[in-house]
Amino acid sequence: MSQVATAVYAAGAVCWRVIGGRIHVLVVHRTVYGDVTIPKGKVDPGETLPETAVREIGEETGLRVALGVPLGVSRYAMPSGREKIVHYWAAHVTEKAVQRSTFRPNAEIAALEWITIKRARSYLSYEPDREILDNFAALVEQGVTDTFGVIVLRHGKAQPRGAWKGTDASRPLTERGVKQAAALVGMLRAWAPRKLVSSPAVRCVTTVAPLAAASTLSVKRDDGISQDAWEAGNDEVRRVIGKRVRVGKTAVVCSHGPVLPEIMREIALATGTPLGSYVSDAAELEVGGFSVVHLSSSNPSSGIIAIETHEPRV
Ligand SMILES: Nc1nc2c([nH]c(=O)n2[C@H]2C[C@H](O)[C@@H](COP(=O)(O)OP(=O)(O)OP(=O)(O)O)O2)c(=O)[nH]1
Known part of the structure; x- marks a missing residue:
């Protein structure tokens, strides 16, 4: 009987910052291999790829x-x-993070080096790494390096309508829904949301509550994205999303299945993005699933830069 070796999953990031007015990226010189790569590492058991990327950058570079x-x-x-299958993201490194780095050359990483994209291309040892760098370079050329995310989240699994005697808005999460809410914490923190907006329905607020507790953020309840308002035809999705796009801080917006298409549509309209399946597919979320919609900080009306959709883990 032949054995098929399973793939090894890993995640990392093209870390970037502006030095002397020019974008520089971080490459690592690895001690044992004597090669130059983009920082990344293997997934730990039970971990999701976005979490891995953030943890590995922390461990390898401080x-x-x-x-x-x-x-x-x-x-x-x-x-x-x-x-080997490696997922990569861009990651802006703040000056504060550089100052706080505790990196010391070690058995794994001999040195870190901040260099221009052109130089990084010539230093990187492997073609797959160069292709990822090229994807980042394309964003730089389009002038959309500085971004923020609107994380569109569908609440976790709730008690079915028929089985609940109270108001629809008071329906609680099931045991699975509670587990989904807990599992979202580590994953969503990979994008470091700075604002949490939720439909006031219990199933939405309790989906983001563990994240709020872990990140010491409060949950802003907004009836404009509730299912009750949507069913009554007086939702205010445009106001809620317009504000998120204007403010330009990474935010989680937690709402209901039927309201999500409207939320995605309003993000597209607010950013001058043509409507299409790319946008509508991102609203097709399972309970506890989310789409991260990446927008330009310097020019939000340059359209949606990228969308990534993540299934619930539980
Ligand atoms: N980083 C990287 N290594 C590569 C590539 N192509 C390639 O043959 N290698 C080689 C270098 C090493 O001899 C070998 C394993 O390196 P690796 O970086 O994938 O794995 P690792 O377990 O040492 O490191 P990590 O995933 O924990 O960060 O694969 C590539 O595109 N990127």
Whole structure:
């Protein structure tokens, strides 16, 4: 009987910052291999890829980062013959994070180096890494490097309508829904949301409550994105989304299945993005699932830069 070796999953980020008016990226010189790569590492058991990317950047470089735009997936066969699949994001590194880095050369990483994209391209040891860097370079050329995310979240699994005697808005999460809410914490923190907006319905507020507690943010309840308002035809999705796009801080917006298409539509309209399946598919979320819609900080009306959709883990 032949054995098929399973792929090894990993995640990392093209870390970038502006030095002397020019974008520089971070490459790592690895001690054992003597090669130059984009920082990344293997998924720990039970961890999601966005969490892995943030943890690995922290461990390898001492830098605390939040994820930006997804930059694609590289695949290669390791010398052992096993396939490696690596998911990458862009990650803006603040000056504060650089100052706080505790990096010391170690058995894994001999040195960190901040260099221009052109130089990084010539230093990187492997073609798959160069392709990921090229994806980042394309964003730089379009002038959309600085981004923020609107994280459109569908509440976790709730008690069915028929089985609940109280008002629809007071329907609680099921046990699975509570587990989904807990599992969202680590994952959503990878994008470091700075604002949490939720429909006032219990199933939505309790979906974001663990995240609020872990990130010491309060939940802003807004009836404009409630299902009751939507069913009555007096929702205010445009106002809620317009504000998120104007403010330009990464935010979680937690709402209901039927309201999500309207939320995605308003993000597209507010940013001058043509409507299409790319936009509407992002609203097709399972309970506890979310889409991160990446927008330009310097020019939000330049359209949606990227959308990534994540299934619930539970
Ligand atoms: N980082 C990287 N390594 C590659 C690529 N192509 C390629 O053959 N390698 C080689 C270098 C090593 O000999 C071998 C394993 O390196 P690796 O970076 O995938 O795996 P690792 O377990 O050492 O490191 P990590 O995933 O925990 O960060 O694969 C590539 O595109 N990127």
